[in-house]
Amino acid sequence: MLDIAAVQARVDSGAKTSSVHAFNIEPFTRSGTPWVRFDIHPIRQNRRVTIRCESPVIDRRVVKSSNGQSEKRFVIRTPLTLNGQTWDIELTLANRDTMGFRMLLGREAMSGRLLVDSEEKYLFGTVSDEQVELLYGQTAPVPGNGLKIGLLATDPDLYSNRRLIEAGEKLGHEMVFLNIRQCYMKLDADSPAVHYRDGRILNDLDAIIPRIRPAITFYGCAITRHFESLGIFALNNASAITQSRDKLYSLQLLQKQGLDIPITGYANSPNDTDNLIEMVGGAPLIVKLLEGTQGRGVVLAETTKAAESVINAMKSLRANLLVQEYIEEAGGKDLRCFMIDGEVAAAIQREAAPGDFRANLHRGGQAQLTEISPEEEQLAIKATQALNLNVAGVDIIRSKRGPLLLEVNSSPGLEGIEAATGQDVAGKMIQAIEKQISSACHRTNAQQQHHIDYS
Numbered sequence: 001m002l003d004i005a006a007v008q009a010r011v012d013s014g015a016k017t018s019s020v021h022a023f024n025i026e027p028f029t030r031s032g033t034p035w036v037r038f039d040i041h042p043i044r045q046n047r048r049v050t051i052r053c054e055s056p057v058i059d060r061r062v063v064k065s066s067n068g069q070s071e072k073r074f075v076i077r078t079p080l081t082l083n084g085q086t087w088d089i090e091l092t093l094a095n096r097d098t099m100g101f102r103m104l105l106g107r108e109a110m111s112g113r114l115l116v117d118s119e120e121k122y123l124f125g126t127v128s129d130e131q132v133e134l135l136y137g138q139t140a141p142v143p144g145n146g147l148k149i150g151l152l153a154t155d156p157d158l159y160s161n162r163r164l165i166e167a168g169e170k171l172g173h174e175m176v177f178l179n180i181r182q183c184y185m186k187l188d189a190d191s192p193a194v195h196y197r198d199g200r201i202l203n204d205l206d207a208i209i210p211r212i213r214p215a216i217t218f219y220g221c222a223i224t225r226h227f228e229s230l231g232i233f234a235l236n237n238a239s240a241i242t243q244s245r246d247k248l249y250s251l252q253l254l255q256k257q258g259l260d261i262p263i264t265g266y267a268n269s270p271n272d273t274d275n276l277i278e279m280v281g282g283a284p285l286i287v288k289l290l291e292g293t294q295g296r297g298v299v300l301a302e303t304t305k306a307a308e309s310v311i312n313a314m315k316s317l318r319a320n321l322l323v324q325e326y327i328e329e330a331g332g333k334d335l336r337c338f339m340i341d342g343e344v345a346a347a348i349q350r351e352a353a354p355g356d357f358r359a360n361l362h363r364g365g366q367a368q369l370t371e372i373s374p375e376e377e378q379l380a381i382k383a384t385q386a387l388n389l390n391v392a393g394v395d396i397i398r399s400k401r402g403p404l405l406l407e408v409n410s411s412p413g414l415e416g417i418e419a420a421t422g423q424d425v426a427g428k429m430i431q432a433i434e435k436q437i438s439s440a441c442h443r444t445n446a447q448q449q450h451h452i453d454y455s
């Protein structure tokens with residue numbers, strides 16, 4: 001028997017079996033028979049209250065869920081009390097938690113017991129908030145719905161990470177710092193999971209904010225992808241981060257959308273160096289390592305001779321590089337637009353330190369508040385869309401022929417932009433998560449609503 005005092009259930013005669021949303025589902029063996037351990041949040045729209053359950057497994061079944069996807073689920077048997085009567089029902093454990101109804105009562109469980117009146121709601125009464133508190137103790141969600149948000153990063157002391165934790169807590173969420181390297185994953189059809197080195201299972205997060213350093217893109221994206229497969233919302237998804245890390249691929253995607261970029265060349269063989277140089281308009285030109293960041297790996301070659309030697313030297317080290325027209329008229333300045341949820345949340349102009357042409361703040365560039373033109377704003381919006389990022393730092397350079405896209409960053413830093421604009425960028429990132437999760441909730445409830453119409 002499960003120790004669940006009360007749960008609001010949706011009667012769904014369109015479904016054969018009944019189900020309950022469970023998480024941290026872990027099969028185990030007790031006295032030679034299969035058992036399963038799992039957690040349930042019995043209260044709608046609330047993840048504070050968790051009930052740990054254990055039960056023998058009576059079957060494993062492929063079930064089609066309301067979104068049409070098939071999944072293999074554990075089946076257990078448990079007594080159900082409704083309207084003063086108690087009887088045994090079979091229950092499948094759905095491992096994707098939505099915030100809506102945590103339980104669906106299907107035809108089988110109700111056969112001969114209930115007549116469904118599709119017009120009515122809560123025929124057997126509901127449990128008041130006060131009663132829920134008596135049954136489950138303190139349940140009141142903290143302001144802002146009290147989401148549990150994981151910050152997937154490397155260094156908790158970094159300004160951006162400290163700010164995100166602080167902003168999330170200020171908005172009433174539980175913020176958990178997760179060191180990427182200490183996360184590991186379990187791949188399994190029945191009980192996929194992300195574990196933490198200290199023994200925690202991280203499947204109960206509502207969202208994660210991936211802040212993945214370039215050096216650990218591969219592992220960070222793999223963990224992010226695993227969270228996504230558990231139904232956990234990632235502020236930037238793994239495939240968008242992966243493609244943004246490849247400068248050539250991102251430029252191809254931007255160009256495909258018809259967005260303006262500096263003329264850029266790429267070739268594999270050193271034999272093509274001369275043509276490559278000519279293609280981008282000759283020297284002076286820019287050479288970029290495909291995987292460089294923060295201005296490292298971006299070189300200005302002022303003469304054709306210098307360009308040839310830099311390109312050939314890098315090639316001999318087997319480096320992948322881009323050759324790009326030099327936008328001299330920008331005068332070492334560029335724009336950084338901090339994009340959140342499809343809008344420019346803040347924008348700054350960055351100016352390179354004297355003697356440098358790279359405006360990166362890490363290279364000693366100075367940030368200042370700036371007004372961007374509607375054309376620049378549109379370019380930043382379209383670039384973010386083209387790369388499918390919710391949060392992005394879009395770098396734009398002002399050229400004679402108008403604004404050009406330099407690159408799109410999937411983990412843009414907060415320090416320079418918050419300092420120069422006074423904007424609460426971290427807070428806006430958290431609000432973007434709140435918005436996504438509440439609309440996902442509405443979608444699921446609407447789906448369930450829709451589903452019952454077939455009955």
Ligand code: ADP
Pocket residue numbers: 262286288292293294295296297298324325326327328330332333334357358359360395397406407
């Ligand atoms: P990173 O990923 O290392 O930041 P970027 O492509 O953004 O690489 O280049 C770093 C900086 O170098 C830019 O912010 C800009 O100031 C300068 N820069 C890059 N490309 C060009 C270019 N084609 N013409 C002029 N300046 C450039």
Ligand code: MG
Pocket residue numbers: 294295360395407
């Ligand atoms: Mg840059």
